[in-house]
Amino acid sequence: MSNVDLLGRRNFIKGMGAAAGVAIATPAMAISEKADGVKWDKEVEVLIIGSGFAGLAAAIEATRKGAKDVHIFEKMSYFGGNSAINGGLFAAPGTPMQKKEGVQDSVDRMVADQMKSGRGVADEGLLRHVAEHAVEALQMTMDAGSEFHPYLQQLGGHSVARTYQTTVSCGAGITQPLYKECKRIGVKTHNRSKFEGFIIGEDGKVEGVKMREGYYFKEEDSGKVVYIRAKRGVIAATGGFAQNINLRMAQDPTLTSEVGCTNAPGATGEGMYEMFRIGAIPVHMAHIQSGPWASPDEGGFGYVSNYSIYNFPHSMAINRLTGKRFMNEIADRKTRADAELSCRDEKGEALPPILITSYKHSKKHPNTKKVIKYNVGWKFDTVEELAKHFEVPVKPLKAQIEEYNSYVKSGDDKQFGKNMTKAKDKFIEAPFTVVRLWPKVHYCQGGVQITTKAEVKDSFTGQPIKGLYAAGEVCGGVHGVSRLGSCSIPECMVMGMTAARSVMEA
Known part of the structure; x- marks a missing residue:
């Protein structure tokens, strides 16, 4: 796949909202560029976009696997993204607390519950991968200092009690300890840094990104654009698009601005948009979940x-x-x-x-x-x-x-x-x-298609886009029509960790 082919797809997503007569120009879109002639302002080893569960887990795992120069870029002024205001609920099968409470559970049982909720169109391979590594991800939160209530909860659609909840009853009980762990192990973090597009090499590989440093949310021309090369790869952990009213209405016209939303203001989908532009496959965009x-x-x-x-x-x-x-x-x-x-x-x-x-x-x-x-x-x-x-x-x-x-x-x-x-x-x-x-709009099941190695699949070749990985809510097709509660944190963290391993093995 040539670089020209990838960048020739910029008009692809313009038609996504056309049938509904909805303009989707908000937020302002990034535009990817060819690497030829680009003057790099800086070079990093592993570049992560987004500081939620997926991004933080990816940074920690990449460092554990030997990376010496890991950087997280966050567009908002604060770290944690939408994850920080998530409910702090973490589902995993075969945990110590289940054994203590006498709860019989297994990877197969958790996957079966999720497949049922997904109405037959969830990705069993990805769900199984997450379930198999959920306890490992839970342990990462505890190692970082997360604290949980001393009891399990049984959430809707789960056949047994398998859900932990942070003692502060929100996602900050995980993102803050993970962020502190990132700082402790030497991960470099940059806030007010808005992703502006990928830099694509001649072989179609993602070589790096354009980043607008010193950015103020919704002030699109604020800050300064810099070009950053990623030696090992780029991990997109940019979250969902529930706050992008035009895009969600393009999928479901009933989800107007009058419908409440539980997400942070930054959940607007630019990273997902740009991955579509360079060839990523959009999956299940119309499956947008409301919290009952x-x-x-x-x-x-x-x-x-x-x-x-x-x-x-x-x-x-x-x-x-x-x-x-x-x-x-x-x-x-x-x-x-x-x-x-x-x-x-x-x-x-x-x-x-x-x-x-x-x-x-x-x-x-x-x-x-x-x-x-x-x-x-x-x-x-x-x-x-x-x-x-x-x-x-x-x-x-x-x-x-x-x-x-x-x-x-x-x-x-x-x-x-x-x-x-x-x-x-x-x-x-x-x-x-x-x-x-x-109900309030809560979670977007739609996004880019990935493999169980967190590779972003190309829409024309079906092969991974070189140098690009994705994890978390920016990915689509994992949960199908309906995601079970407390399954987003394990997915984000496991796939963040998986993306880091793939980057380090590439």
């Missing part, structure tokens, strides 16, 4: 999300119009998000459902106090008080509570087939805590 645990009463990920994730297994989700349950509270994300979106009033207007939990059980999660303190959740002493506040018919609500509690007692949910293992002995009793639920 989000609240319409706060911005972003907020406090309610982790509160809900923890409490779903022993709570009831209620349609306020009927006073009845309407879903399996721990089904996969898409199933629950679709069910929540169907909750409407008599006029068809959105009527966010409520999640009811016994306070004595909900208070075990640290976010409960904050949810109540900041008025994004409520505490009630009686069913009547709760029903009046949310205008829920009290008679069917009382009947539903009685019916649900019978399932807690029997261990068999005859309404929706919910796995009641984590609900054992946790009856819905006063006083109650209640939050409102409404």
Whole structure:
């Protein structure tokens, strides 16, 4: 594949939003260049774009494998990317805590759960690779100083409890220790450095990048462009595009600016765009996941999300119009998000459902106090008080509570087939805590296609683009239609580590 062929594809992605009549010129696009005649401003051994889970894990692993000059470039003023405000939930099979709690799990079981959620179009090879190395990645976080709650959680779509959560209940509990470890081992980090394009050699190999140093977010001409050569290779760990309203609307016109988003402002997709331009294969771009645990009463990920994730297994989700349950509270994300979106009033207007939990059980999660303190959740002493506040018919609500509690007692949910293992002995009793639920755009399953070695595949040849690797949410096709919660951190970290190994072996 010649350099001219690669760079001749710049118009390829212009048509991605055309059918929807949507302009996708925001954010400003990078433009790759030929290496011939380029004057390099600096040279590094391993160049990593993005400082989230994938980028940080890649930097640590590359250093462990012998790299002496590893550089991370982050476009925002702060490090950690969208990962820093992630929920801090990490799924892995065969962990020490599972053994301690007597949970029977395996790589095969975790992969099977993910394949089911992916609706038949997930990449089994990549899921298996991640599952096989998830414990190794979890150990990297612990070695760096990450701390986790002393219990496992069973998230929606998982057949067993296999999820750890950071004690700070967010991704910063992992990104900050990993960042500190990077600094300790000599990784060079650069913030306010915006990726501006790849530099392509005569043989089609990615030789380096254009980087705008001193960049201020959304001030596209700020800073200075420099050319950086990467001796071993470039790892793109640039994240998803959930904050790029035009691009997500091109895939799903219902995801307008009125739909909330849990992502950091920098999740706009430039790195993914540019990989498409030089030949990467776009996969599953229309599969954009909304989080069913989000609240319409706060911005972003907020406090309610982790509160809900923890409490779903022993709570009831209620349609306020009927006073009845309407879903399996721990089904996969898409199933629950679709069910929540169907909750409407008599006029068809959105009527966010409520999640009811016994306070004595909900208070075990640290976010409960904050949810109540900041008025994004409520505490009630009686069913009547709760029903009046949310205008829920009290008679069917009382009947539903009685019916649900019978399932807690029997261990068999005859309404929706919910796995009641984590609900054992946790009856819905006063006083109650209640939050409102409404999905928010959370994760983009679409992105560039990669191999199990984190190589970026070329759309014409099917072969890897030389010198280029990718990891994390910028990659597509891994999870299929719906990603299971707590599976993004292991994917990001394992594929970041894999990319580093591939770079060092190239």
